[in-house]
Amino acid sequence: MKPLRSLLLALLWLPLPAVAQQTGTLTLVEGPLRLIRGAAVLQGTRGVRVQPGDIIESSDAGFVQVEFTGGGIVALGGTTRVLILGRGAGSTAELLLLSGWLKSQAPSSAGVYRCDSPLLGATIENGSLVLHSTAAGAEIFVESGSAHIGEVSSDGNWRDPHVAKAGQFFSRPAAKNVAVSARPSSTFVDTMPRQFRDTLASLASRFTGKPPQPKRDHEVSYSEIQPWLTSPLTWRRGFVRRFQSRLQDPSFRRPLDAHLRDHPEWGPILHPPDPKTSPAALANPDPQNSRRNSQ
């Protein structure tokens, strides 16, 4: 029985079939692209499949197009950080835009796309929108179709969702309420990546063969992942488990510890409570120790 049991256990540990994990394909990559998968930094290139949990970071003048199963297309402008959460319940594709520019184009077949930034979030179905996020504020322009726009609270949850029509523009400076206008601001239009002005064209048909494997570059450093570790609370669920393996590296552990106040969830991992002085230990002292001490 023992070999059979071992085999079954081994099968459980095998990765899921690749197709099941794949969410989309990088169909256009201009400039260097950093792909953080697990705790490793990979080099993203055209044709590489992206998976739920992948973090995509474009370069200064970069442009990236990701095409998802179902026909949805997402474009990223320069200096953009996005976390792909994949499809949640009710076939909603979720993307978290930490900073930069994102254009989401969802045809009717693509289902609902939810794009959140630290200040504003949007869901769109059968339409397209552009989301811009900086530390100073967030802006959303509903290019076509209708969308729901919500203010994102500091913990990452939505509040006061609005129904938005095509052509409407939402802006929310940091620590202020959302403002709606009939036209996008000239600054928004002027600074938006030029490629966003056009309808995103699908290139997925060019990537039907075996996808290239992204080249592993290095293990993620603290400075690379810090913006994500300090992102809204609900966004960073699972990060402790995901990046825990990096604690063995002092160059990761030291700055993480130094900024513990920004991400306190790492406290119990970095400084596990002493079993002797923990409240549980004090309340329930080890009988063996007591006996030893009494002897």
Add this chain to the structure above:
Amino acid sequence: MKLIVKFNLVLLLVFAIGFLSVGFLTNRLLQRNAKQEILENARIMMEAALAVRSYTSSQINPLLKTQMKYSFLPQSVPAYSANEYFKQLRKKFPDYSYKEATLNPTNPINRASDWEADIVNTFRQSPGLTELVGERSTPTGPALYIARPLKVKDPSCLECHDTAQTAPATVVEKYGSDNGFGWKLNDVVTAQIVTAPMQLPIQRAHSALSAFMISLTVVFAVIFAALNVMLILLVTRPVNRLAKIADEVSLGNMNAPDFQASGEDEIANLSESFGRLRKSVVQAIKMLET
């Protein structure tokens, strides 16, 4: 009056009459042709402008549809592309001008002036009328124009020209909500007008006429000179020599040289006859003396 003078006077008179009548008729013909040529060029230009309009609305406009949601792009407007095309054309043909005169345009630059509005209204009142050609006086002189009606045939035109509420927001943002709306399908809203100064056909006719008249004059001068030389060499000079010999013979100089004429023309026949007459006269005198 000498024969050559008479001959030349008649020749000059004929030439003067011919020169004037040919000049007059040719001038009229050349002016008519130049005008027709200008109108034909204008028609080709208008057809090309229509082709550019059609290309813009069928191919460029769909490509710019998304961009138009961010900012107004005149490149998506057929009238703009037609005007831009003509602007390039004018670099080589500066005398021609083009306008899409519109009664209620979005861009005020296309608004029809008084005389252009009359043309648009004429087309609106006469649906069968496909072209108007006319002349009008302008501060720079008389001008020739050709106009054609532009109908709203494509329903996609109404995306921007039906109401301000349904028009792209960027169009309203750029030009306001007062102008360029309320167009109806199949209405004549615009007249394509190509104008060229009348000076242009006149100049062309004049330059062609002067070239023709100069050629005609040169040809006449050559003919005139050739005829004079021929007349002197073949008629005047032999007749003078013959007259001189006849004079000498009549004065009793029987040793005067014979008149030698070669060939078989009239002068040769005359000299032969004169020789025979002289011989007869000499023989008659000799017979009288004996």
